[in-house]
Amino acid sequence: MSTQGSGPAIEVEGIVKRFGEVRALDGVDLVAAPGQVLGLLGPNGAGKTTLVRILATLLKADGGSARVLGLDVARDAAQLRRRIGLAGQYAAVDENLTGLENLTMVGRLYGAPRAQARARGLALLERFDLLEAGDRGTKAYSGGMRRRLDLAAALVASPPVLFLDEPTTGLDPRSRLSVWGMIEGLVADGTTVLLTTQYLDEADRLADTIAVIDHGRLIARGTPDELKDRLGGERLEVHLDDGADTEAAVRVLTPMSDEPPSSENGVLEVSIRERSGAMVEALRRLSDAGIEVDDLSLRRPTLDDVFLALTGHAAEADGQGAEIP
Amino acid sequence: MRRLIIDTAIIAERNVIRLRRAPELLIGFTVQPIMFVLLFRYVFGGAIRTPGYSYVDYLIPGIIVQNTAFGGFATALGLNDDVRKGLIDRFRSLPMSRAAVLAGRTLSDVATNALSMTILLVTGLIIGFTFHAAFLDGAAGIGLLLLFGYAFSWVLAFLGLLVSSPETVNSVGFIAVFPLTFISSAFVPVPSMPDGLRQFAEVNPFTIVVDAMRHLWIGAPSHHDVLGAVIWSLAIIAVFAPLAVWRYRRAAGG
Secondary structure: OOOOOOOOOEEEEEEEEEEOOEEEEEEEEEEEOOOOEEEEEOOOOOOHHHHHHHHOOOOOOOEEEEEEOOEEOOOOHHHHHHHEEEEOOOOOOOOOOEHHHHHHHHHHHOOOOHHHHHHHHHHHHHHOOOOOOOOOEHHHOOHHHHHHHHHHHHOOOOOOEEEEEOOOOOOOHHHHHHHHHHHHHHHHOOOEEEEEEOOHHHHHHHOOEEEEEEOOEEEEEEOHHHHHHHHOOOEEEEEEOOOOOHHHHHHHHHHHOOOOOEEEOOEEEEEOOOOOOHHHHHHHHHHHOOOOEEEEEEEOOOHHHHHHHHHOOOOOOOOOOOOOO | OHHHHHHHHHHHHHHHHHHHHOHHHHHHHHHHHHHHHHHHHHHHHHHOOOOOOOHHHHHHHHHHHHHHHHHOHHHHHHHHHHHHHOHHHHHHOOOOOOOHHHHHHHHHHHHHHHHHHHHHHHHHHHOOOOOOOOHHHHHHHHHHHHHHHHHHHHHHHHHHHHOOOHHHHHHHHHHHHHHHHHOOOOOOOHHHOOOOHHHHHHHOHHHHHHHHHHHHHHOOOOOOOHHHHHHHHHHHHHHHHHHHHHHHHHHOOO
16 A cells, blocks of 8 residues: 555445345455555455445445545545446447447547547547447447447546456456456556456456455455465366375475375375476476376466465355345 | 536437337337238228218327337337446446436437327328318427327336336336227227226326327317326326436436
8 A cells, every 4th residue: 555645546444235134245445556456356246346336436335435536435426427437247338339439429428529529439449459340330249349348438538547347257268368458558557446356367467456355345455476375376286096195195295385285086286386397396206206197287276265265165156146237 | 407418419319329220129110100000090990980080080190199109118128228238337437417318218219209200190191191280280289299209208218117128128018008008099989988998098198198189180179188188298207207217226226
């Protein structure tokens, strides 16, 4: 948390939101400094979308307070709307309009004259690699194109604060990468971003600070490195041949990790310190000891690993509809 | 206020573009009315007695009023779609007028209503409908139709925000609109109906508006004057506009 003269860009204190009996948010505190990317990580139903909707002035909280750019999200909502951008989980573009018409409409609703809104729309289309498709109806856009257009629509007024609600959910890996690149470009321009995600790798790549949320409560907060330290980095999974000496395998692989490898039914899991060379080293150690290996793979820690490490249970959807659409 | 007018115009423009791009909607507003006019004129018309008037003269003012009730389906379906697709969230996160989304929506229905009204009227003239009215009365009739259609759009706006899917909009909408428009003086003289239906038809706002239209267009004597039709239209707006706004706030989670 830096102490820049302008104060934090996003400041959330003890926010509570109830939907009937369900406490979608149960006293969440958050801070994001200007220019920072705050990643809100959690499973479906954790309360991420509810928090974004409160911060974007779409929903009123039942308790606590939240300020964005020093403006209270409830009292100063009208003023705040000029200075925030929102790109939602469901790419909110009008399917019957073209890409350019969508952006022009949003620009005009911000109060810009038609010609100016159109020029801004064209510039954004170019930036988001949609210029060629700009005159086509968005009904024909791919999921990735729609998401990019949605992101562009959120940027029409060049807002200093941007809320991105699961910006890559449902996208194929290539589109994901391109959306990530675009978010990184925005951050480089100084935009403050609050990003919700279910993917640890996404939070890891984009966020300066990650807040982990579960059942409406914050259960951990830190830099990606701090969180990964608690997780123990990447996993090496070793499937031993039938009849191989599991204990011997654990013994030879222990030096590769800070914590003793776990073993279950002939499958060893080792939290490795260093990715590069890990597979080769593990294989060499095992074959030197005469242990036969059936399969060997590296895998990044997932949201489930985070939750297992933080709460002792796997991430689970709430199932009670706390995550309202 | 200036913001409201500008934003309303922007949203209305968007909806009109949408109509142009969604031919299936446009067919509903053009081909369907022609089909109804022809069916009633040539299939039922011969069997329906309308003393004092040819059936085509009797039919056109009635069917044109019924048709305005269907114009609002564009609003109901459109709003329903906007809520489900998250567009309402986008609008609400913008510094635009809150009321403009609904106002722009219902206003664009006036355009679609004007379109299908023109098509109906031209069809009517081709198959023998004749005005028995002064020019000013004819024009007043058009004004009344647009006003009543606008009022009914608010009913359907409320419906579109009340139910969760477009399928429900269609089924609930048709279940409500069909009896309401058929148990009226739109297609047959009310005195021919059995007890129960007749009393309902007599107080049905559609009867009142249809009678006012016949008065204005074919010079029919009317139990209800045109003022009654205007008052009904304004009353519908007064009740359903606040209801729709209330649902809009709720649907949008505010």
